[in-house]
Amino acid sequence: MDLAFVSSPSRNTMKVLASVGALSQMLLTPGCRGHKLLLQLYFYTRSGLANSRRMASSSLDQKSRIFAVEPNIYSPNPFYFTCSRGPSAPFMTPKDWPMLDQGGLAFSVCIAKGARVKTASLHKSLGQELSQQLPDSEILRLISYSPENLPGSLEKGFFILPPHSCPDAQKRLCKVLMKYPQGIQLCSYSKGEEHEIWQCLWELNGGAKETARSRVLRVEEPVSSPFVDSIKGSAMFYSLEDACDVLEECSSVIPEAKEVLASVQPHRPLDEGRFPVIVIEGLDATGKSTLTESLRSHLNAALLKSPPDCISQWRTIFDSESALIKRAYYAIGNYIGAAEIAKASKTSPVIVDRFWHSTAAYTIATEMGGGIHNLPDHHHDVYQWPEDLLRPDLVILLTVSDEERIHRIRKRGLQETKEERELEANSMFRQRVEEAYKRMENPACLIIDASPPMAVVLQEALALIKKHCDI
Numbered sequence: 001m002d003l004a005f006v007s008s009p010s011r012n013t014m015k016v017l018a019s020v021g022a023l024s025q026m027l028l029t030p031g032c033r034g035h036k037l038l039l040q041l042y043f044y045t046r047s048g049l050a051n052s053r054r055m056a057s058s059s060l061d062q063k064s065r066i067f068a069v070e071p072n073i074y075s076p077n078p079f080y081f082t083c084s085r086g087p088s089a090p091f092m093t094p095k096d097w098p099m100l101d102q103g104g105l106a107f108s109v110c111i112a113k114g115a116r117v118k119t120a121s122l123h124k125s126l127g128q129e130l131s132q133q134l135p136d137s138e139i140l141r142l143i144s145y146s147p148e149n150l151p152g153s154l155e156k157g158f159f160i161l162p163p164h165s166c167p168d169a170q171k172r173l174c175k176v177l178m179k180y181p182q183g184i185q186l187c188s189y190s191k192g193e194e195h196e197i198w199q200c201l202w203e204l205n206g207g208a209k210e211t212a213r214s215r216v217l218r219v220e221e222p223v224s225s226p227f228v229d230s231i232k233g234s235a236m237f238y239s240l241e242d243a244c245d246v247l248e249e250c251s252s253v254i255p256e257a258k259e260v261l262a263s264v265q266p267h268r269p270l271d272e273g274r275f276p277v278i279v280i281e282g283l284d285a286t287g288k289s290t291l292t293e294s295l296r297s298h299l300n301a302a303l304l305k306s307p308p309d310c311i312s313q314w315r316t317i318f319d320s321e322s323a324l325i326k327r328a329y330y331a332i333g334n335y336i337g338a339a340e341i342a343k344a345s346k347t348s349p350v351i352v353d354r355f356w357h358s359t360a361a362y363t364i365a366t367e368m369g370g371g372i373h374n375l376p377d378h379h380h381d382v383y384q385w386p387e388d389l390l391r392p393d394l395v396i397l398l399t400v401s402d403e404e405r406i407h408r409i410r411k412r413g414l415q416e417t418k419e420e421r422e423l424e425a426n427s428m429f430r431q432r433v434e435e436a437y438k439r440m441e442n443p444a445c446l447i448i449d450a451s452p453p454m455a456v457v458l459q460e461a462l463a464l465i466k467k468h469c470d471i
């Protein structure tokens with residue numbers, strides 16, 4: 001008997017039951033008969049009826065919401081579903097979710113909208129804990145929203161697919177969620193007798209109790225991706241002010257945020273010099289450091305990088321934070337770097353190793369799953385340069401084949417960043433980063449194939465600079 005198929009126990013049944021402590025003891029006994037019924041009874045006992053009002057409203061709200069799951073091994077595109085009773089929407093079947101076909105269960109966990117820094121941190125820590133506690137399950141990103149007000153109603157969460165060989169996944173999942181008593185919504189999904197899929201909504205309030213059960217309906221992919229709306233509100237920053245707001249909000253828990261904010265140049269717009277600013281972009285080990293160093297000496301230029309030296313000592317701290325805080329750090333790093341660039345451009349050409357395009361391309365590629373067909377369309381506003389950020393005169397993107405890049409990383413023998421390890425393991429991610437780079441606009445990247453020997457790459461870069469800049 002699956003958790004999802006157990007009907008709610010009556011109050012009389014509950015009276016017969018012994019203490020919660022005794023129940024939990026039985027729960028932890030593997031192979032215990034009626035284990036799942038007990039699991040439910042246990043949750044029921046602990047949760048009580050205190051929040052019945054809230055339950056009713058959350059289940060109503062639940063029914064009108066759309067859920068979107070990121071692309072995965074079963075589905076190359078995000079898949080969308082709802083539980084409202086639209087007249088024409090077809091039911092979902094295990095054909096749509098083959099993982100449920102053998103009587104398996106899936107789960108969705110949504111985090112209610114709250115203060116954005118707190119919600120983002122909760123999302124990150126919950127994601128980490130789920131991966132640790134359910135190492136064999138596939139944990140996918142999920143968003144849920146109301147179709148009438150997508151940005152305002154957007155909630156993030158996870159879609160969890162435990163393997164069939166993991167019958168206690170639900171118990172482990174509930175154990176994790178019990179630690180987060182507020183603002184977490186759990187649903188389970190299972191196949192019904194007529195090949196339909198059922199969603200059960202669970203009340204989590206010191207325990208878990210089934211509160212509503214509905215058939216799952218398929219929803220067509222919307223024209224505008226809710227995943228893009230989601231990154232715009234949670235990891236992409238198109239103004240200094242917006243990024244600073246996030247670091248201000250988290251500065252009471254991350255003291256280094258204050259240090260970063262203190263490095264922001266207060267006077268804007270910046271007073272730029274007459275010399276050109278040339279940015280070199282590309283994946284790790286495409287030859288950026290090698291080329292920027294050669295350009296520096298050939299052009300007698302200043303060489304800068306983003307994030308700039310004055311804040312790079314705190315990089316590892318921000319790298320370990322939620323996407324919201326991490327990307328706010330890198331976004332602000334670009335603005336701090338811009339002040340240094342503007343100053344340096346008064347006396348010489350300026351070469352910059354990574355700038356805004358890195359921040360944007362990696363964010364888009366990290367937050368959007370699947371193949372490059374899932375990226376926002378060409379000319380989408382996510383690819384536009386922030387209005388208030390110094391605009392370089394030329395951006396060169398270095399590209400090399402996957403094999404050559406990995407060969408260079410190994411030869412270099414330096415420590416790879418976590419993202420770079422992911423790049424190696426996940427060529428789809430690498431393709432998304434590179435494609436996002438190529439879609440950037442105003443300024444767009446000019447591409448150089450950096451596979452030939454260093455001297456050839458340098459000559460090509462010098463030719464481009466001569467053509468596009470006043471040097």
Ligand SMILES: Nc1ncnc2c1ncn2[C@@H]1O[C@H](COP(=O)(O)OP(=O)(O)O)[C@@H](O)[C@H]1O
Pocket residue numbers: 282283284285286287288289290291408409411412450451452453454455457
């Ligand atoms: N054109 C090239 N041909 C062969 N090897 C190169 C070339 N450019 C750079 N390398 C080597 O590849 C490695 C990565 O280059 P690097 O400049 O550090 O890349 P990035 O700064 O993009 O991470 C280094 O060992 C470097 O010597």
Ligand SMILES: Nc1ccn([C@@H]2O[C@H](COP(=O)(O)OP(=O)(O)O)[C@@H](O)[C@H]2O)c(=O)n1
Pocket residue numbers: 283284285288306307330333334354355356358359360362363417419420
């Ligand atoms: N301006 C920048 C620079 C780096 N970054 C982030 O930093 C990572 C690249 O760092 P890295 O240490 O591999 O860079 P390099 O070693 O290539 O200079 C990217 O994955 C981005 O997430 C950014 O977001 N914005």
